[in-house]
Amino acid sequence: MTTEDILNEENNEEVNNQTEGDTEVDENTEVNSSSGYNVGDKVSGTVYKVEDKFIRAHLDGSEYEGxxxxxxxxxxxxxxxxxxxxxxxxxxxxxIKVEEEEGRHNVILSVRKLEETKSYDTLEEAAKNDETITGTVMDVVQAGLVVDVGVRGFIPASLLSDEYVEDLEQFAGQTVQVKVEDIDKEKNRVILNRKRIIEEDKKQDRQKQLSNLEKGSVIDGEVVRITNFGAFINLGDVDGLAHISELSYTRVEKVEDAVNIGDKVKVKVLDVNPENERVSLSVKQAGTSPFDDFAKENSVGDTLEGTVKRLVDFGAFVEVAPGVEGLVHVSEISHDHVAVPSDVLKVEESVQVKILSINEDSEKISLSIKETTERQPESKDEPKVYNDETEDDRPTLGDVFGDRFKNLDL
Known part of the structure; x- marks a missing residue:
C-alpha cells in the first residue's frame, strides 16, 4: 500500500444514504431549486434522532429534514x-443532495466535508506559517502513521523521528505534534512531519546547555564515538571532542588505548563555541596533573634517571616521571658536537639527566645529559711531525740539473 493509497482510502468510498429505503447519495444530482437548498450550501440543525446508520436533524428555519x-x-x-x-x-x-420526491422532503448533509474544508484551510495556514499542530494516531501501517488532524494525514516512517524507529505500534492512539510537510486538497493528500519538531527541540536543548557550559569547569560525560584523532564525549544534550593529546598525560598512540565507547569519564571544558555547537574537552586535565607532583618533589639542579621517548631534530624528549617529559636540547646532549640526536641516542634508552629549569605555568622542563658527565681534558703535547728523510737521501745539484752543464763552454 502506497502513501497515496493510505491517504485516499477513506475519501474514495461512496456515500450511502440508508434511510427507510436504500438511497445512494449522488453529489452531482441536479437540485430542485424550489427547495431553496443547493449542493454546497452550509446549513445547521438540531439532531432529533440517532439511527444505526444515520442521524436525523431539524434544519434551522426550514420544514426540510436533514x-x-x-x-x-x-x-x-x-x-x-x-x-x-x-x-x-x-x-x-x-x-450534498436534495430529495423532493413525493413523500420525501430531505436534505442529505455531510458534516465531514464541512469539517474537512475548515481543516484544510487551517492546515494550509499552518503550512504557510510553519506552525506546529496536534493530531491523533488513527492507524499504524508499515510505511508510517495515519493521523487525524481534522482530515486524514500521513507521517512517513522517515519523517517520524531523527532516529530509526523500529516499533511503530508504540504510537497507536497517541497524540503527536507535527508540522505540515505537504498538502494537496484536490487529492485529499496531507503529509506530516514529526522529525523536524524533534530536531528543533534538540537544537534548543543544545543551545541551552552550550550557554550554560563554563570554560574551565569539570563535568561528567560518556564516550559515545571514537576516531583516530580523538573521542567524542556526550555531556547530555551536546557532544564534545577530546583530542587524542588531551586523553592522558602519557603519550597515546591509539585512542582505544586510553578510552572506549561507553566509558564514564570526567572532563574539563577547554572551549565552547555555541555558534558552531563545538565543545573542546580534556580528560587528562580533569584530574591531577603529574607535573604538579613532580614540581613539588624536584628542583633545578637535581639529577634523575630518565627514558628517551622521542627524538626530534632539535633534541630528545625524556620521561622523568610517569606522564612527565622534559626536553634535552641537542646542545645539551654531549660536550662534543652532535649534529643529529639519533646519532648518539635511541628511543627507550635510559639516561641520566640534570634539571636545568622548571616552568610551572607552561609545564615545561629543560634537561641536560652533558651536565651529568665531565668534559674530557684536551692533550697539552705539541703535535709531532715525522720525517723519514736522511742527509744521504737528499738530492745533489747533479741530481737536480743532470746533464745540463755538459754542453757549457767554461
Whole structure:
C-alpha cells in the first residue's frame, strides 16, 4: 500500500444514504431549486434522532429534514453514530443532495466535508506559517502513521523521528505534534512531519546547555564515538571532542588505548563555541596533573634517571616521571658536537639527566645529559711531525740539473 493509497482510502468510498429505503447519495444530482437548498450550501440543525446508520436533524428555519449518513459524520472510523453525536446536539454540514420526491422532503448533509474544508484551510495556514499542530494516531501501517488532524494525514516512517524507529505500534492512539510537510486538497493528500519538531527541540536543548557550559569547569560525560584523532564525549544534550593529546598525560598512540565507547569519564571544558555547537574537552586535565607532583618533589639542579621517548631534530624528549617529559636540547646532549640526536641516542634508552629549569605555568622542563658527565681534558703535547728523510737521501745539484752543464763552454 502506497502513501497515496493510505491517504485516499477513506475519501474514495461512496456515500450511502440508508434511510427507510436504500438511497445512494449522488453529489452531482441536479437540485430542485424550489427547495431553496443547493449542493454546497452550509446549513445547521438540531439532531432529533440517532439511527444505526444515520442521524436525523431539524434544519434551522426550514420544514426540510436533514439526514447525515454515518460515513458523512466524521473522518474517523465508527461503528455507530452515537459515538460522535447525540440527540439535541447542534450540527453544521454542507448539502450534498436534495430529495423532493413525493413523500420525501430531505436534505442529505455531510458534516465531514464541512469539517474537512475548515481543516484544510487551517492546515494550509499552518503550512504557510510553519506552525506546529496536534493530531491523533488513527492507524499504524508499515510505511508510517495515519493521523487525524481534522482530515486524514500521513507521517512517513522517515519523517517520524531523527532516529530509526523500529516499533511503530508504540504510537497507536497517541497524540503527536507535527508540522505540515505537504498538502494537496484536490487529492485529499496531507503529509506530516514529526522529525523536524524533534530536531528543533534538540537544537534548543543544545543551545541551552552550550550557554550554560563554563570554560574551565569539570563535568561528567560518556564516550559515545571514537576516531583516530580523538573521542567524542556526550555531556547530555551536546557532544564534545577530546583530542587524542588531551586523553592522558602519557603519550597515546591509539585512542582505544586510553578510552572506549561507553566509558564514564570526567572532563574539563577547554572551549565552547555555541555558534558552531563545538565543545573542546580534556580528560587528562580533569584530574591531577603529574607535573604538579613532580614540581613539588624536584628542583633545578637535581639529577634523575630518565627514558628517551622521542627524538626530534632539535633534541630528545625524556620521561622523568610517569606522564612527565622534559626536553634535552641537542646542545645539551654531549660536550662534543652532535649534529643529529639519533646519532648518539635511541628511543627507550635510559639516561641520566640534570634539571636545568622548571616552568610551572607552561609545564615545561629543560634537561641536560652533558651536565651529568665531565668534559674530557684536551692533550697539552705539541703535535709531532715525522720525517723519514736522511742527509744521504737528499738530492745533489747533479741530481737536480743532470746533464745540463755538459754542453757549457767554461
Amino acid at each position: 439526514i447525515v449518513p454515518i460515513s458523512q459524520l466524521t473522518n474517523q472510523r465508527i461503528e455507530h453514530p452515537n459515538e460522535v453525536v447525540s440527540e439535541d446536539d447542534t450540527i453544521e454540514g454542507v448539502v
